[in-house]
Amino acid sequence: MKQVILxxxxxxxxxxxxxxxxxxELEPICATFDSTYTLEGWKAKSDQFAVLKEKYPxxxxxxxxxxxxxxxxxxxxxxxxxxxxxxxxxxxQMTKIEACPLTDEVHIMKxxxxxxxxxxxxxxxxQKYGKIFDDNLKAAxxxxxxxxxxxxxxxxxxxxxxxxxxxxxxNAQTYFEKAQAKYxxxxxxxVDKPYWWGRGTCRYFFGEVAKELNK
Numbered sequence: 001m002k003q004v005i006l007x008x009x010x011x012x013x014x015x016x017x018x019x020x021x022x023x024x025e026l027e028p029i030c031a032t033f034d035s036t037y038t039l040e041g042w043k044a045k046s047d048q049f050a051v052l053k054e055k056y057p058x059x060x061x062x063x064x065x066x067x068x069x070x071x072x073x074x075x076x077x078x079x080x081x082x083x084x085x086x087x088x089x090x091x092x093q094m095t096k097i098e099a100c101p102l103t104d105e106v107h108i109m110k111x112x113x114x115x116x117x118x119x120x121x122x123x124x125x126x127q128k129y130g131k132i133f134d135d136n137l138k139a140a141x142x143x144x145x146x147x148x149x150x151x152x153x154x155x156x157x158x159x160x161x162x163x164x165x166x167x168x169x170x171n172a173q174t175y176f177e178k179a180q181a182k183y184x185x186x187x188x189x190x191v192d193k194p195y196w197w198g199r200g201t202c203r204y205f206f207g208e209v210a211k212e213l214n215k
Contacts, residue, residue, distance in 0.1 A: 026191045
């Protein structure tokens with residue numbers, strides 16, 4: 001019995017050490033998320049995440065950030081085939097991301113991927129992927145209503161939705177304000193609690209809202 005207990009303790013210790021090592025390697029790559037605004041910048045990060053994803057194939061964190069970087073790149077590409085290829089790469093990580101203990105973040109990633117599908121071809125995809133997007137944001141909110149990504153993603157979706165369907169800058173502003181309030185409560189940048197990314201995106205959309213409202 002004593003041997004079993006020691007074996008379990010050793011296993012937990014090794015797992016914790018591995019987790020710390022992964023976090024240490026991810027932190028400098030993630031630290032500049034809020035100042036990365038180009039395809040080249042996201043491509044560089046994606047390549048780094050891809051290396052860590054191969055190095056730590058059983059861990060959800062490299063897969064999560066690799067998926068996030070692929071989605072970001074998809075917004076910069078102009079060809080539908082390239083957009084879809086990048087979103088396919090992101091979606092292909094979901095099996096690993098499902099292991100994230102923050103289950104609201106699993107739904108956030110699913111919503112993010114659905115939103116990227118819509119962004120690639122809005123006219124033909126909004127009906128199918130709009131429901132997936134909304135369902136996952138609803139699920140995330142049911143788990144953790146303080147997750148700022150919920151309101152950021154809803155704000156972005158609303159911003160790009162035509163006014164006649166309830167969208168536009170004015171309606172989106174409320175969501176961005178709520179997202180900002182939630183981000184302001186976060187004082188950490190721990191990569192295993194990815195509630196912090198999005199501050200830069202939120203600031204960007206405040207600027208876009210102001211432009212639209214001042215026209």
